[in-house]
Amino acid sequence: MRNPHRTQNIAFFFLLLATLLIVIPVGLIVVIIIQKGLPAINWQFLSDMPRQGMRAGGIFPAIVGTIYLVTGAIIFALPIGLLAAIYLSEYSKDNLVNRLIKLSIVNLAGVPSVVYGLFGLALFVVFFKFGASILSGSLTLGIMILPVIITTSREALESVPYSFREVSLSLGASKWQTIRHIVLPNAIPGILTGTILGLGRAAGETAPILFTVAAFYLPRLPDSIFDQAMALPYHLYVISTQVPNVDEKIRYGTAFVLLALVLFMNLIAIIIRYKFRKKKKW
Amino acid sequence: MIKFNIKDLNIWFGSIYALKHVSMEIQANEILSIIGPSNSGKTTFLRMLNRLNDLNQSFKMTGAIKLEQEDLSSIDAEFLRKKVGMVFALPLPLPLSIFENVAYGVRMQGIKDKKVLAQTVENSLKESYLWEEVQNRLSESAFKLSGGQQQRLCIARTLAVQPEVILFDEPCSGLDPISTAKVEDAMVKLKEKYTIVLVTNNVKQAARVGDRTAFFLNGELIELDKTDKIFTVPADKRTDGYVRGEFG
Numbered sequence: 001m002r003n004p005h006r007t008q009n010i011a012f013f014f015l016l017l018a019t020l021l022i023v024i025p026v027g028l029i030v031v032i033i034i035q036k037g038l039p040a041i042n043w044q045f046l047s048d049m050p051r052q053g054m055r056a057g058g059i060f061p062a063i064v065g066t067i068y069l070v071t072g073a074i075i076f077a078l079p080i081g082l083l084a085a086i087y088l089s090e091y092s093k094d095n096l097v098n099r100l101i102k103l104s105i106v107n108l109a110g111v112p113s114v115v116y117g118l119f120g121l122a123l124f125v126v127f128f129k130f131g132a133s134i135l136s137g138s139l140t141l142g143i144m145i146l147p148v149i150i151t152t153s154r155e156a157l158e159s160v161p162y163s164f165r166e167v168s169l170s171l172g173a174s175k176w177q178t179i180r181h182i183v184l185p186n187a188i189p190g191i192l193t194g195t196i197l198g199l200g201r202a203a204g205e206t207a208p209i210l211f212t213v214a215a216f217y218l219p220r221l222p223d224s225i226f227d228q229a230m231a232l233p234y235h236l237y238v239i240s241t242q243v244p245n246v247d248e249k250i251r252y253g254t255a256f257v258l259l260a261l262v263l264f265m266n267l268i269a270i271i272i273r274y275k276f277r278k279k280k281k282w
Numbered sequence: 283m284i285k286f287n288i289k290d291l292n293i294w295f296g297s298i299y300a301l302k303h304v305s306m307e308i309q310a311n312e313i314l315s316i317i318g319p320s321n322s323g324k325t326t327f328l329r330m331l332n333r334l335n336d337l338n339q340s341f342k343m344t345g346a347i348k349l350e351q352e353d354l355s356s357i358d359a360e361f362l363r364k365k366v367g368m369v370f371a372l373p374l375p376l377p378l379s380i381f382e383n384v385a386y387g388v389r390m391q392g393i394k395d396k397k398v399l400a401q402t403v404e405n406s407l408k409e410s411y412l413w414e415e416v417q418n419r420l421s422e423s424a425f426k427l428s429g430g431q432q433q434r435l436c437i438a439r440t441l442a443v444q445p446e447v448i449l450f451d452e453p454c455s456g457l458d459p460i461s462t463a464k465v466e467d468a469m470v471k472l473k474e475k476y477t478i479v480l481v482t483n484n485v486k487q488a489a490r491v492g493d494r495t496a497f498f499l500n501g502e503l504i505e506l507d508k509t510d511k512i513f514t515v516p517a518d519k520r521t522d523g524y525v526r527g528e529f530g
Binding site: 093094163164166167168169170171172173174177181182186 | 332334337339360361363364367368370372374376377386387390391436439440443
């Protein structure tokens with residue numbers, strides 16, 4: 001006879017196992033990087049130029065480069081993504097063309113990042129003649145995170161109850177006034193969350209900046225948006241595989257800074273979401 | 283004076299035939315109650331009068347509605363909705379303060395003068411009998427009010443735009459009897475200044491406040507007459523059955 005209690009226990013065991021299999025590697029990565037990287041972190045490491053062929057000194061230009069790239073990506077992607085999301089959620093009719101557009105945006109999120117890199121090379125570096133520059137890299141990263149921003153913003157807009165829109169319209173407000181004064185303010189937490197998640201992704205990607213901006217070794221800060229720049233993920237790749245005899249401490253220190261940057265951004269997203277959820281009034 | 287003149291109105295949502303050959307007149311400064319079982323087209327009819335049905339993609343209509351000689355479809359929807367306000371079935375405050383809820387419609391017309399806004403808010407809240415209860419907490423969230431207070435806030439919000447007609451869509455369906463009585467009192471007093479169309483599931487409410495009552499069934503207007511007549515000697519057997527509670 002089957003024992004339902006035992007069946008349940010077996011099922012629980014496998015569910016727990018599956019969960020642990022996901023959690024353990026993540027935990028291990030974080031622990032190892034903190035353990036090996038934290039000792040390298042000091043003010044000099046964060047604020048100094050790399051020296052002796054990146055075998056000594058700091059990673060300051062890579063940190064600055066990543067911040068420039070992420071900022072540039074967001075300046076480009078947030079307005080366009082938000083406007084597209086407003087169009088898709090508020091104005092577009094439910095027909096075949098618009099369903100295709102929505103489907104392609106979802107699919108764009110799954111395109112491998114190296115493909116974006118190649119696209120950026122062809123379009124911005126070569127065709128628009130921006131060269132390998134912060135501008136090209138930012139635009140490429142911006143395009144890569146557009147689907148994330150559009151999808152999360154659209155969901156945030158659509159989660160604002162339809163009745164609010166009807167009430168606003170019934171009071172004589174125009175459609176744009178309704179969006180501007182009722183829908184957008186209530187969708188901001190979701191939009192911000194999506195934006196910051198997109199930022200985190202942009203900060204960590206190597207492939208899209210590989211062909212479009214990243215400098216192998218540039219021990220100075222960039223002068224303009226048409227200048228090349230170092231960036232943390234690419235720098236990590238270089239010192240781990242391309243330059244021999246780099247101290248393990250420097251490699252793990254760089255990984256630690258990158259990880260901390262991305263986790264910090266995700267943490268901000270979580271805090272924003274939590275704060276607004278507590279304030280949510282419906 | 284005739285406020286609305288509706289001639290042979292037919293409405294479809296996709297393949298659903300929602301209203302069938304409805305013709306009627308709505309007088310100024312009357313309370314017209316609309317009763318009928320659910321899915322009889324009452325709300326569809328009501329949402330026709332401020333063109334809220336237009337928002338539905340599958341909406342189609344034939345026939346004509348005139349607001350004081352002017353065809354509804356030739357009036358700009360935003361302008362029409364300023365003239366024809368609506369109070370919804372559930373109290374639906376906007377996620378704003380009490381003050382901002384009432385001021386919303388006026389602000390959207392571009393009025394920024396603080397004195398004008400404050401005066402409009404005060405007058406509207408007085409007209410909906412809410413002023414006494416909220417005058418000291420205008421900056422609090424509207425969601426802190428009780429259901430009945432929220433619904434009177436929604437009435438105030440509608441009044442602030444200074445409409446000529448107010449559409450009530452089952453305004454008391456979510457309220458307790460005491461709150462319902464307060465909303466009904468407000469409606470009876472409002473008819474001096476406004477034309478009121480009240481859709482209600484509550485037959486007794488129609489009997490209490492309506493000057494005239496219309497009975498809808500399956501998208502058809504069965505009968506429209508003085509409220510006394512509908513509730514005592516209706517012309518149609520089905521009206522008689524419905525008001526006596528034989529079906530619902």
